[in-house]
Amino acid sequence: MTQSNERKLTIARSMAEALAQEMRRDEKVFVMGEDLAALGGVYGNTRGLADEFGTDRIRDTPISETAFIGAAVGAAMDGMRPVVELMFVDFFGVCFDAIYNLMAKNIYFSGGSVKVPMVLMTSTGGGYSDAGQHSQCVYGTFAHLPGMKVVAPSNAYDAKGLMTAAIRDDSPVVYMYHKGLQGMGWLGTEEGAIVHTPEEDYTVPIGKAAIARKGTDVTIVSLGIGVHHALRAAETLAEGGVEAEVVDLRSLVPLDRDTIRESVAKTGRLIVVDEDYSSYGVAAEVIATVVENEITNLKAPPKRVAYPDVPIPFARVMEQFCLPNAQKIVAAYKELQTA
Amino acid sequence: MSPSRDELLWMYENMVTSRRFEEAIAKIYFEGKTPVFNMANGTIPGEMHLSDGQEPVAVGVCAHLKEEDIVTATHRPHHQAIAKGVDLKRMAAEIFGKKTGLSGGRGGHMHIFDPDVNFACSGIIGQGMGPAAGAALSRVLQKKPGVAVAFIGEGAVNQGAFHETMNLAAVWKLPFICVIEDNAWGISVSKRESTAVERNDVRAAAYGVPGHYIEGNDPYKIYDIAGEAIARARAGEGPTLIEVETYRLAGHFMGDAEGYRPEGEKDGLFEADPIPKMRARLIADGDATEAALDEIETKSQARVDEAIAFARESDDPAPEDALTSVFA
Incomplete structure (x- = not known):
C-alpha cells in the first residue's frame, strides 16, 4: 500500500x-x-x-x-x-x-x-x-x-x-x-x-498481534522473518484459490491469544511458522492456545513449520534445508488438505 | 578514620539487634521441624542462612551510608539489611512469608527488597555485583549523590560476575565498593581449597583499584577502612575492594550439621564473638557505661520482639496473590 x-x-x-x-x-x-x-x-x-x-x-x-x-x-x-x-x-x-x-x-x-x-x-x-x-x-x-x-x-x-x-x-x-x-x-x-514509518513518535501496544493478511481458508501464525515467509506462501496459495490469513504475533509475552483463536475459529486450519527449535516452543504454545480452548472448529490437525531439533549447521545447503520457508508452508497446507 | 561515640553506639546497637533478631529466627525456625527435620515444615519454611558472627562487617560499612546510598546483599542478608535500616517488622513478616512482608511473602529471606532505603538482594552468589555497579552508574548519569556497596561472600570472588563487575566499575570509575565477607567457608568447602590466593584484596591490582584486607572481624578497623573507601567513592575517585575476615558462628544454613569443620574450630570462634568483645572495649575505652549498654540491649530486644510479634500476628497472603506483581 x-x-x-x-x-x-x-x-x-x-x-x-x-x-x-x-x-x-x-x-x-x-x-x-x-x-x-x-x-x-x-x-x-x-x-x-x-x-x-x-x-x-x-x-x-x-x-x-x-x-x-x-x-x-x-x-x-x-x-x-x-x-x-x-x-x-x-x-x-x-x-x-x-x-x-x-x-x-x-x-x-x-x-x-x-x-x-x-x-x-x-x-x-x-x-x-x-x-x-x-x-x-x-x-x-x-x-x-x-x-x-x-x-x-x-x-x-x-x-x-x-x-x-x-x-x-x-x-x-x-x-x-x-x-x-x-x-x-x-x-x-x-x-x-x-x-x-511515521517520523513522529508513536507506540505499538505490547501484547497485540496484527493481521498481516486477511484470509478465510487457513491461519498462518508467525513472528519476525517467518511473517514474510508466510506472506509469500499466502501468495502462492492464492494462485490456487486458497486465501490464507497471516497473523503476525509481534509480542510473545503477553501473547495475544484472542486474535489467534478468532482467526482459527474463522478458517478452521492452523499452521505455525517459527524459526526457533520445533519442540517445546512458540509453535507448540500457539497450537495449545487453540486446541485447549476449542477443537470442534478445527478441520484438520494443526501443523508446525519450525526449525528441526538440531544445532544450526554451517554449510549453506544444510542450514537452508533446516530453515522454514514459503515452500515448506505451502507443503504443510497441502498435508492439511490430505489429513 | 575513627568512629564517633554516637557512631560506636549505633554500631553496637545494630550488631545486637541483628544478633537478637537471628536468635529469635533460629528458635522459631525449629518450630514444627521436630522431631523430624523437614525444611518444608514449620512457622518459617525453606532455607535459612544466618549471619551471627558477621555483624561487624555490616555495621562498620553501613555506619557511613545514608538512606540514599545503595546496598546489594546476599543470600545471608539480615545483618546487612538491619544495618542499612530496612524495616525490621516488614522484613520479619517477609521471612515468615506473611502478607505484610516486604514483598507480601513472594521473596522470603533470600530476597529482601526495601526501596525506601535502597536495599536489594539476590540469592545467587555474586549476582549483587552488577546491580550495585548499575545503581552507581545511575547516580553518575543523573548527577545525584550516592554510593553503592555490593556485599558478597569470599566464595563469590570465583564467580565471573565478580571479575566482570570489578573491571566495569573500575573502567567507568563508579562510586562502587565491593565488600567481601570472608567467613572462610563456601558451604562445606574452605577458602583454602577453593581459592588460588590467600587473600582476595590482592585481586584489586587486576582492576587498578585500592584493595584492603581487614583481619580480626574488628568493627573499629572495618569502620576505618570502609570510611576511606566510601569517601573516595563520594569524591569521584572510583571503586575499592575490601575483604574482611569474619566468622560464621552458625552453619551455612539452619540444619547444617557442619561435619566439614575441623574439630575445635568453633570453640575459637565463640571466644572471638565480636559482640561481647565490642562491649568490653566500649567500656574499657570509656565510650559507654555498663548501664548504657544494658539499655541498648534492652531496646534492641524490644525492637526484635515487636518485629517478631508483628510477623506472627500478620495474616498469610491470599494464595492467589501468587499470580500478581509479575509485572510493574
Whole structure:
C-alpha cells in the first residue's frame, strides 16, 4: 500500500529513530552494550546516536554481559530507563542469571515495590551461515520464563512502535530483532520489512498481534522473518484459490491469544511458522492456545513449520534445508488438505 | 578514620539487634521441624542462612551510608539489611512469608527488597555485583549523590560476575565498593581449597583499584577502612575492594550439621564473638557505661520482639496473590 507521505525505513533505522526520540524526550533513557558508540551497533541500531547524545548515554561496554546487563537492572531499579544490547541472543549463555533471575524476578520478589524499566534488545536468526552459536532464535526460552515481556517485530513500523512502547514500559522487555530483517545489506535484505514509518513518535501496544493478511481458508501464525515467509506462501496459495490469513504475533509475552483463536475459529486450519527449535516452543504454545480452548472448529490437525531439533549447521545447503520457508508452508497446507 | 561515640553506639546497637533478631529466627525456625527435620515444615519454611558472627562487617560499612546510598546483599542478608535500616517488622513478616512482608511473602529471606532505603538482594552468589555497579552508574548519569556497596561472600570472588563487575566499575570509575565477607567457608568447602590466593584484596591490582584486607572481624578497623573507601567513592575517585575476615558462628544454613569443620574450630570462634568483645572495649575505652549498654540491649530486644510479634500476628497472603506483581 502506497501512502502519500510515504517514508520507508529499514528496521535498523527505525530502531535508531525510536531510541533517539525517547532519549530526547527522557534524559533517563540511555543505551549500553558492545560496539554501540563509534561503530553505531553491529546491526546499526545506534548509528549516529553517539554524535548527538555522547558516549555517556550511548555507552560502549567491556565484553562483560553479566556485568552490564546486571548493571542495567540496578540502574533501572534506581530510576533510569536503560536499553542494553546483547549482540547475539546466542550469548545469553554467559549472562542468563542477570536476565532471568534478576531482570525478570526483581519486580515480583519486591512485591511490586520496585520497577525494572529496561529493554534488552538482541539479535536473532540465521540463514547466512554463521552456524549454531550465532544464528539461533530461542524465542521460546525467553517467552517461557515469567517476568519478561518479549516482542519480535517483522517490519520497520512495528519495530519503531514496539521499541518506543518497550522503553516506556515499567517492566523489562526483551526486544528480539531478526538479523535478516535489519536491512543492513550485508546480512541480506527482506524488502517486506522496509515499510512506511511515521517520523513522529508513536507506540505499538505490547501484547497485540496484527493481521498481516486477511484470509478465510487457513491461519498462518508467525513472528519476525517467518511473517514474510508466510506472506509469500499466502501468495502462492492464492494462485490456487486458497486465501490464507497471516497473523503476525509481534509480542510473545503477553501473547495475544484472542486474535489467534478468532482467526482459527474463522478458517478452521492452523499452521505455525517459527524459526526457533520445533519442540517445546512458540509453535507448540500457539497450537495449545487453540486446541485447549476449542477443537470442534478445527478441520484438520494443526501443523508446525519450525526449525528441526538440531544445532544450526554451517554449510549453506544444510542450514537452508533446516530453515522454514514459503515452500515448506505451502507443503504443510497441502498435508492439511490430505489429513 | 575513627568512629564517633554516637557512631560506636549505633554500631553496637545494630550488631545486637541483628544478633537478637537471628536468635529469635533460629528458635522459631525449629518450630514444627521436630522431631523430624523437614525444611518444608514449620512457622518459617525453606532455607535459612544466618549471619551471627558477621555483624561487624555490616555495621562498620553501613555506619557511613545514608538512606540514599545503595546496598546489594546476599543470600545471608539480615545483618546487612538491619544495618542499612530496612524495616525490621516488614522484613520479619517477609521471612515468615506473611502478607505484610516486604514483598507480601513472594521473596522470603533470600530476597529482601526495601526501596525506601535502597536495599536489594539476590540469592545467587555474586549476582549483587552488577546491580550495585548499575545503581552507581545511575547516580553518575543523573548527577545525584550516592554510593553503592555490593556485599558478597569470599566464595563469590570465583564467580565471573565478580571479575566482570570489578573491571566495569573500575573502567567507568563508579562510586562502587565491593565488600567481601570472608567467613572462610563456601558451604562445606574452605577458602583454602577453593581459592588460588590467600587473600582476595590482592585481586584489586587486576582492576587498578585500592584493595584492603581487614583481619580480626574488628568493627573499629572495618569502620576505618570502609570510611576511606566510601569517601573516595563520594569524591569521584572510583571503586575499592575490601575483604574482611569474619566468622560464621552458625552453619551455612539452619540444619547444617557442619561435619566439614575441623574439630575445635568453633570453640575459637565463640571466644572471638565480636559482640561481647565490642562491649568490653566500649567500656574499657570509656565510650559507654555498663548501664548504657544494658539499655541498648534492652531496646534492641524490644525492637526484635515487636518485629517478631508483628510477623506472627500478620495474616498469610491470599494464595492467589501468587499470580500478581509479575509485572510493574
